[in-house]
Amino acid sequence: MGGVVIIGAGECGARAAFALREKGYDGSITLIGAEPHLPYERPPLSKDGLKEQVEPKYVACAERYGASGIEVLTDSPVKAIDRVAKRVELIDGGSISYDRLLLTTGARARTIPGTVDGSRRIRTLRTHVDAAEIRRELVPGRRLAIIGGGFIGLELAATARGLGTDVVLIEGLPRILSRGVPAEIATVVAERHRTEGVDVRCDTKIDRIDADENGVQILLANGQSVDADFLVVGIGAAPNTELAEAAGLRVNNGIAVDATLRTSDPDIFAAGDCCSYPLCHYGDRRVRLEAWRNAQDQGALVASNLLGANETITSVPWFWSDQYDLTLQIAGLADGATVAVRRDLADGAFILFHLDDTGRLLAASGIGKGNVVARDIRLAEMLIAAGKRPDPRALVSPETKLKALLAA
Structure with missing residues (x-):
């Protein structure tokens, strides 16, 4: 038995490996990474992590992988995937068999x-x-x-x-x-x-x-x-799809997966920056997201589905950026919005709510110092997930609690 093999030792792959153990999986788990480091978080690389220039912000320490029975192979680029033999072939000549394979190969800088x-x-x-x-x-x-x-x-x-x-x-x-x-x-x-x-x-x-x-x-x-x-x-990133393409998997702006993160091969899944998937909140429009939250959410979801849960993606896209003392947060996708209304908050902060021509909330974009917009963006995220059509006048008024709109 080959167990679960994960190609791509980043945030998503590491989260999926630990989630498998948390969900009771007791088979072998092998996490394969091309970089010399254990899985680490990438957002700090352009922020405080770059200022401090210390060790990467690791997802977990080596001892935790060992205690969880997760084998991590660093500095181990993969050469090919043999879908017939259900085997991963490494550049160094080694090979690893799998029952289920997860691709979290991420993206590379353009x-x-x-x-x-x-x-x-x-x-x-x-x-x-x-x-x-x-x-x-x-x-x-x-x-x-x-x-x-x-x-x-x-x-x-x-x-x-x-x-x-x-x-x-x-x-x-x-x-x-x-x-x-x-x-x-x-x-x-x-x-x-x-x-x-x-x-x-x-x-x-x-x-x-x-x-x-x-x-x-x-x-x-x-x-x-x-x-x-x-x-x-810094002109964006391209998904790492070469292994998937060479193995004959379907690719469409990333490794193409269904709403359960399953590829065109029933025993191979993909998650994180490398894959594109249908997003239910936007008419099953196919998207590919390069976001820390997305990597975490999909890592947990794909672990369940590797074990046969067949759960679908329901999370709303969420992004953030810190620059100086400003924090920008966005929930949802504003494409297709026909109306934008603004809610002003303290100290010059504000949130823009984006609605379509039926009044459904598609996205919310906010900016301000520190975490001043965080709570309302989180509530907006919940409104989007629920398919709400809030009164634009209520969205504009700071006196109106978004939580009340969610309950309406």
Whole structure:
């Protein structure tokens, strides 16, 4: 008997392994990772973890894996999946049999062709090793260039400014945070970065990037150039689907799974950043989410389904980002919304509620200092899950308790 084999030793894979034990599974569990570290959390890499530059924030210590009977293979890239023999083949020549296989292979940073390989001056930020190399450059007097105005680029910019590094951030689109974040909130974030000294340049196209031992020069389409000591490319992530594709599994913006996280092979499941799945709250629209909460939720769910539970995904997408003393939180997906109403809170914080033309709440986006928006975003998440159609006037009024709308 092969037991359960998990390819991908990140947040999702580790959570699934422990959840299997918590649910009473007593067979063998093997967790295989390509990195030299035990599973660790990635969000701190662009935030406090980058400032402190300590050991990764591990999901669990080595002793806990041992006590739970979970075998962890680090620094062990997988070569192929043999679905007929139900065997995982490793690069080093070894192989591991499975009864059920879980793919939590995650995603990798997108690169600009011809710029990252071969130059220590140009980096991406995805792993602890990446973070360690970038951290060495984040000192006063150095100049960092960032390409990409998404969460990773902006969080890195905030961290770098806190360490005294000069920052110029280049975004090709008309504004930052164009993917899933309302313009009203993106404006607040951009203004805060500029106040902190970040040179934010939107709607800026790049013609060429040159790098040598002395630094990086970014030649812009408008004829200007940006000189920096080093460059970080933060233009999103691509799902790691190569193993799945080579094994003949269906792929559609990630490893395609059904609502139970089962792939086109009944004995193989996928979860986390690497997979796309139908989301019931949005008409079974297929989505792929790169989010810490999603990795945790799907890790627990897929453990149940590996044991035959056949439970479906019901969680609402949730994202967050910390930049300076601001926290941005989003619940749901605003695509398809026709109305947005605003609730103002204390100290300049606010939440935007996004509704469709039937009045159903699709998403809520909030920003403020600390955790001021957290409670209302959590309640909005519950309203979305329940398919509620709250009165927009009630959403606008800070006096109206969202919990009351949930009970209505």
